[in-house]
Amino acid sequence: MTIRQRLYIALSLILLITMFIIGVFFYSIYNLNEIHMSQNHRYDQIRRVEKLKEYNNSFSWIVLDIITDYDKVNVVKERLHKADTLFKTLHLQKKQTIENSESVSEKENLKLIFSYFEKMEKAIKVELFAHVLVKKDSTTFISFHQAFDALNQQTNLLLIQEIEYLQQQLNKTEQSRNQFIDTIKIEVVILLFLAFTVSFVIASKIIKETKDKLDKLNKGVLQLFNDDENSIKVDIGKNNELSEITNNLNSYLEKQSAIIHSREELLRNISHELKTPITKGKFLVESLKKSLHNVEIENINKVFIDIEELTSKLLQREKLNFATINASSFKVSSLILESLSKLSIDDESKIVLDIKEDFTIHADKYYLTLALKNLIDNAMKYAQEYPIKIETNERSLDIKNMAEKLSNDLVYYIRPFTREPNQQQGHGLGLNIVNKITQMHGFKLHYSYKNPYNIFSIKF
Structure with missing residues (x-):
C-alpha cells in the first residue's frame, strides 16, 4: 500500500469522524430547537391559563359589585356589559387553549374549566339578571352569591392545578435539555479523542515507514557516490512514492549517461566534419608552394572562414545545453x-x-x-x-x-x-x-x- 493510499484512508477515517461530529452537532441543534419550541409552547399555555384565572377573578368581582349595588341601574348595566365582553373573549380563546393541551387529561381538565365558565355566564346573564329585575330581598342575593362563589372557587382550584401541571412539565423539559447537553458534551469529547487517537496512530505508522524508506534511499545514494554506480540499488518496496522517486532518479542517471554518449558521438561527428575543410586547406597550401595566385588565397580564406563558422556554431550549440x-x-x-x-x-x-x-x-x-x-x-x-x-x-x-x-x-x-x-x-x-x-x-x-x-x- 502506498503512502498516498494510507493517507487517503487516514483522511477518510478522520473525515468520517468529523462528519459524524457534524451530524451530532446538527442533531443537537435539532433537538435543542424542539426542546425550545416545547418550552415556548408551555410558556404560552401557562400565560393562557393565567389569563383564565384573571377572568375568573374578574367574574367574582363583577358579581359582588352587582349584588352590592343591584338597585343602581347604571352600575348593573356597566358590570353586565363588562361580563359580556369578557365572556366573548373567553369563547374566542377556548378553542386555542384546548387545542394546545399536551395530554388527554389536560384537555379534559380544560374542557371542565370552560364548562364552569359557561355555568358562570348563565348564572350572571340569566339568574343574577333576573334577581336584579324583580329586586328580591338580600337573602336571595346572598344565596346566589354563595352558590356562585363555590363555582368560582372550584374553577380557580382547577386553574391552579393546570398551572402547576404545566410548570412541572416545563421543569421536566428543562431537566431533559440539561441532560441532553451533558450527553452531547461527553459524546463530542469521546469523538474528538477517537479522531485524535486514530490520526496519531496512522500518522506515526506512516512517518515510521517513510523514515525507514528514506534511510534506505539515502544509503543507496551514498553507495551511488562511493562505488561509482550508474543506478541506485536498494530495495524500498514496490508501488510506493519513494520507489517512484528511485525509478525517476535511475531514469535521470540513464539519460545523463545517454547525454554523455551523445556528446561523444557529437565530438566524433565534429572531428569528421572538420577533416574536410582541414584537408582542403592542406591541399591549397601545397598548391601555394608551386604558384601563388589570389584565387587560391581566397579559397584558403574561405576554408578557414568555414572552419571558424563551424566552430562558432558548435560553441553556440554547446552553450545552449547549460x-x-x-x-x-x-x-x-x-x-x-x-x-x-x-x-x-x-x-x-x-x-x-x-x-x-x-x-x-x-x-x-x-x-x-x-x-x-x-x-x-x-x-x-x-x-x-x-x-x-x-x-x-x-x-x-x-x-x-x-x-x-x-x-x-x-x-x-x-x-x-x-x-x-x-x-x-x-x-x-x-x-x-x-x-x-x-x-x-x-x-x-x-x-x-x-x-x-x-x-x-x-x-x-
Missing part, C-alpha cells in the same frame, strides 16, 4: 532589427519587412536574436531569388525565401549536421540551434511550403 533564460519583455520589431544588425547584408533590398502586428514577446532577447539571425541567414544563403520576406502576424514570425521545397520533414533538419543531399553550403547546425532556443522558451518552430516560398515560422 543556458539560463534571462527573460524580459520587448516588441517583435525590436527583435527583428537586433537580428538584422548582427548580419552582414550587402544590399538592403534583398530583405522586405512586413510587420502586420507588432506584438510583445516575453523571452531572453539574446538567445531569441540568435535564433532569428540563423533563420534569416539560412533564408539569404539558400534563396534562389530575392528579396526574402520577414512577416509578423497573430503572434507568429515568418521568414520566407523563394526556393525549392525541402525534401524531408522539419524533424530531419533540426538534428545536428543534417542538410539537403545536394547541398554543399553550411554545416547543418543552424536549425538545430534555432529549435533548441525555441524549445527553451516553450515556443514552436514550424515549416511549410507555399509555392514558391519556403516558410519557417516561430509561433509565440
